[in-house]
Amino acid sequence: MSGAPGGADDQGGTWRGPVDGLGQDPRTGDPVADLAEGRVDAARIEAAVREILLAIGEDPDRPGLVDTPARVARAYGETFAGLGQDPYDVLATTFDEDHDELVLVKDIPMYSTCEHHLVPFHGRAHVGYIPGADGRVTGLSKLARLVEVYARRPQVQERMTRQIADALFEVLKPQGVIVVVEAEHLCMAMRGVRKPGSTTLTSAVRGIFRESPATRSEAMSLILGR
Numbered sequence: 059m060s061g062a063p064g065g066a067d068d069q070g071g072t073w074r075g076p077v078d079g080l081g082q083d084p085r086t087g088d089p090v091a092d093l094a095e096g097r098v099d100a101a102r103i104e105a106a107v108r109e110i111l112l113a114i115g116e117d118p119d120r121p122g123l124v125d126t127p128a129r130v131a132r133a134y135g136e137t138f139a140g141l142g143q144d145p146y147d148v149l150a151t152t153f154d155e156d157h158d159e160l161v162l163v164k165d166i167p168m169y170s171t172c173e174h175h176l177v178p179f180h181g182r183a184h185v186g187y188i189p190g191a192d193g194r195v196t197g198l199s200k201l202a203r204l205v206e207v208y209a210r211r212p213q214v215q216e217r218m219t220r221q222i223a224d225a226l227f228e229v230l231k232p233q234g235v236i237v238v239v240e241a242e243h244l245c246m247a248m249r250g251v252r253k254p255g256s257t258t259l260t261s262a263v264r265g266i267f268r269e270s271p272a273t274r275s276e277a278m279s280l281i282l283g284r
């Protein structure tokens with residue numbers, strides 16, 4: 059999707075119709091209307107979860123598990139809701155505030171899903187920008203909504219961080235954007251290397267934050283200074 063926020067590696071970065079391989083049944087090629095509208099195919103998830111339960115040696119028909127496939131399908135609908143959302147819609151509301159200095163929303167709680175293991179990574183996102191010469195700003199809640207759009211997908215933390223920055227930079231046309239994400243990956247905590255408590259920090263800077271080390275470090279100290 060060239061020209062989409064996030065560039066060529068921006069998988070699922072902008073919703074402009076069905077995402078390749080998601081808006082259609084991968085086996086038959088038939089359109090899957092639910093997915094094209096950004097909802098999950100509940101019947102497929104339920105069948106798959108039942109298979110997983112069987113594969114781990116569980117009894118999917120025992121009372122405690124009998125409703126689990128349907129619960130997981132509902133939960134996935136929420137967890138992956140960002141796949142059907144367009145960052146352009148989220149940022150559509152802008153207003154002229156004649157403000158040309160930093161706007162920063164810190165400590166936005168964030169829950170996403172590691173695309174390697176399909177387990178959560180979670181933490182906080184910090185999103186800041188300096189409006190363009192026209193002084194246009196967006197609603198503060200829209201910055202948090204933008205985080206949601208990209209967090210509620212199978213993700214890699216670095217890509218999510220870039221996608222948030224690129225969408226804001228492209229849509230709002232500000233002087234600069236800075237995004238910092240701090241997260242704990244449960245795939246590193248509850249399994250695998252088993253290092254609970256380690257935090258991964260990623261950043262993406264665009265425009266003046268990339269060009270001016272002083273502007274960047276001032277914003278970084280506001281973000282990381284507790």
Ligand SMILES: Nc1nc2c(ncn2[C@@H]2O[C@H](COP(=O)(O)OP(=O)(O)OP(=O)(O)O)[C@@H](O)[C@H]2O)c(=O)[nH]1
Pocket residue numbers: 172173174213214215216243245246249250251
């Ligand atoms: N860079 C990056 N790596 C991630 C992220 N989420 C998970 N990973 C890593 O993805 C890697 C996948 O490595 P693999 O060797 O293919 O999978 P694995 O055998 O399950 O790896 P271990 O987690 O080391 O047991 C692991 O090192 C994870 O820590 C992320 O958001 N960014």
Ligand SMILES: [Zn+2]
Pocket residue numbers: 172173174175176177243245246
């Ligand atoms: Zn993982």
